[in-house]
Amino acid sequence: MIEHLQDSETYAAPRRETDFPIVIVGAGFGGIGMAIQLEKAGIRSYTIFERADEIGGTWRDNTYPGAACDVPSHAYSLSFEQNPDWTRKFSPSSEIQGYLLGIVDKWKLRDHIEFGVEIDEARFDEETGVWTLHRSDGETATARVVISAVGGLVDPSLPDIPGIDAFEGHTCHTARWDHDYDMEGKRVAVIGTGASAVQVVPSIAPRVKHLTVFQRTPAWVVPKRDAEYSEAERQRYRRFPLLLNLSRAFKYWMSELFGPIVYLNAPRLSARGERISLAHLRSQVKDPVLREKLTPDFQFGCKRMLISDDYWATFERENVTLECDPIEQIEGRGIRTKNGTLHEFDAIVFATGFELGLANAPFPIYGRDGRSLNDAWAAGAVAYKGMTVSGFPNWFILMGPNTGPGHTSVLVFTEAQIQHTLGAIKKMRDENLRYVDVRQDVQDHYNDRIQARMPHMVWGNCNSWYLNDDGTNHSLYPGPAFEYVAGACHFEARDYECVKFDAPATSADEETAAA
Numbered sequence: 001m002i003e004h005l006q007d008s009e010t011y012a013a014p015r016r017e018t019d020f021p022i023v024i025v026g027a028g029f030g031g032i033g034m035a036i037q038l039e040k041a042g043i044r045s046y047t048i049f050e051r052a053d054e055i056g057g058t059w060r061d062n063t064y065p066g067a068a069c070d071v072p073s074h075a076y077s078l079s080f081e082q083n084p085d086w087t088r089k090f091s092p093s094s095e096i097q098g099y100l101l102g103i104v105d106k107w108k109l110r111d112h113i114e115f116g117v118e119i120d121e122a123r124f125d126e127e128t129g130v131w132t133l134h135r136s137d138g139e140t141a142t143a144r145v146v147i148s149a150v151g152g153l154v155d156p157s158l159p160d161i162p163g164i165d166a167f168e169g170h171t172c173h174t175a176r177w178d179h180d181y182d183m184e185g186k187r188v189a190v191i192g193t194g195a196s197a198v199q200v201v202p203s204i205a206p207r208v209k210h211l212t213v214f215q216r217t218p219a220w221v222v223p224k225r226d227a228e229y230s231e232a233e234r235q236r237y238r239r240f241p242l243l244l245n246l247s248r249a250f251k252y253w254m255s256e257l258f259g260p261i262v263y264l265n266a267p268r269l270s271a272r273g274e275r276i277s278l279a280h281l282r283s284q285v286k287d288p289v290l291r292e293k294l295t296p297d298f299q300f301g302c303k304r305m306l307i308s309d310d311y312w313a314t315f316e317r318e319n320v321t322l323e324c325d326p327i328e329q330i331e332g333r334g335i336r337t338k339n340g341t342l343h344e345f346d347a348i349v350f351a352t353g354f355e356l357g358l359a360n361a362p363f364p365i366y367g368r369d370g371r372s373l374n375d376a377w378a379a380g381a382v383a384y385k386g387m388t389v390s391g392f393p394n395w396f397i398l399m400g401p402n403t404g405p406g407h408t409s410v411l412v413f414t415e416a417q418i419q420h421t422l423g424a425i426k427k428m429r430d431e432n433l434r435y436v437d438v439r440q441d442v443q444d445h446y447n448d449r450i451q452a453r454m455p456h457m458v459w460g461n462c463n464s465w466y467l468n469d470d471g472t473n474h475s476l477y478p479g480p481a482f483e484y485v486a487g488a489c490h491f492e493a494r495d496y497e498c499v500k501f502d503a504p505a506t507s508a509d510e511e512t513a514a515a
């Protein structure tokens, strides 16, 4: 018998903390932030499964030359673990990884992490309110609550170019950089002109003999205005944490203020962004023909806006060529373009982005009645506030569908999701609930509103990884971050079906059953 919780009455059922196992899948920013909040709440019955052999996710994997965050460091860190010691306004990847390693040690989270464990299936049992997770090593784990913190842009995407395996030289993807390969004096190709390319291109150009960048679509680039924090500044932030809070708040509200330029489908706003970018292009590239090739023909913000102080200027170097002729195929000695030219290389770097992890379940997930998440997401990934999916109780997603920002730090969204999840866990634990399952009508209403806003956003006006094959956007949040946070950070029980454990049989029940 399933009874819905109407009042504060609870029944005898597991109440000890050890009876409330929690699993977090993934030890990147989301998983680590969630674990810290659990620790702060005094909840220690959690395990983090991490398929790699170290924490860090994106910042463990992206170690290519020039890898850095394109959100200011003071904003791109957890609000409850701020760091006065960032050495630059935009931290390099290694420093962000160092920050994560530091907070993992500080909170002694390693005791809770099992490395090298990939989850390859999860199944919910409605009777017990328990998820059973199958591990790649053949073991199983059970949990009352699962937090999927696997990230959205994780697995490298290699382009579908004929002959990609035929190349006889060195190849690597930016997210799997081979530090043993020395590019000094080599002829190198970079395929792609996205967020990774604008960082790797200026970083390797001075070292290589010749660099050719294969551009399919030029990108809007704005100045980064990166700078070092001096020791005196860092000391000030250490001594007066309020200054760090103010710096963070300033950066956050500036991105909220100017965000509409990046996400609204408002040509006059987009034109402002385009003017800033074109002025930057003029200041970096003197050759008008080259400038023309580097000028995008789509609306500002439609693809991710890139920030760099030196990407465009790199094309002024004598040892750098911009190649716009489309790639026909890859051959043993190099890349052949449509006009028949074979460009010969010693190495090819694929700066071609990631598989959009959000589009599908990260592994087979079966909820109530054995329904699979991939079936539920057949028409596109949807979740209530990007976190919970009806029919998949006690399953919480961090950085889920429609929670990516185009204009600010994704961690603002992640922290709201962590708070929401924590609220659900406390409610389940304190009221001894078997499960919480978001109501289908609530989820549908939320997603209808999200999709109804999309035509007012700029993203539908060009091709990008933001969009599914059918042109729908299930990755970005169509609005300001503060609005999402206000709506998402509290767990509202009325939005969920809150189901408690069956009451233990009373002697009266037993008599009735016997009769």
Ligand code: NA7
Residues within 6 Å of the ligand: 153, 159, 160, 161, 174, 191, 192, 193, 194, 195, 196, 197, 214, 215, 216, 217, 304, 327, 351, 352, 353, 354, 464, 465
């Ligand atoms: P992105 O932003 O997805 O960029 C990938 C780039 O690779 C982009 O310029 C693509 O061109 C290009 N690409 C992909 N396939 C091909 C083929 N077949 N031929 C030529 N060029 C190709 O990935 P990043 O790693 O730079 O950044 C990913 C995100 O991570 C970023 O937005 C940040 O949020 C963090 P296209 O533009 O599609 O024509």
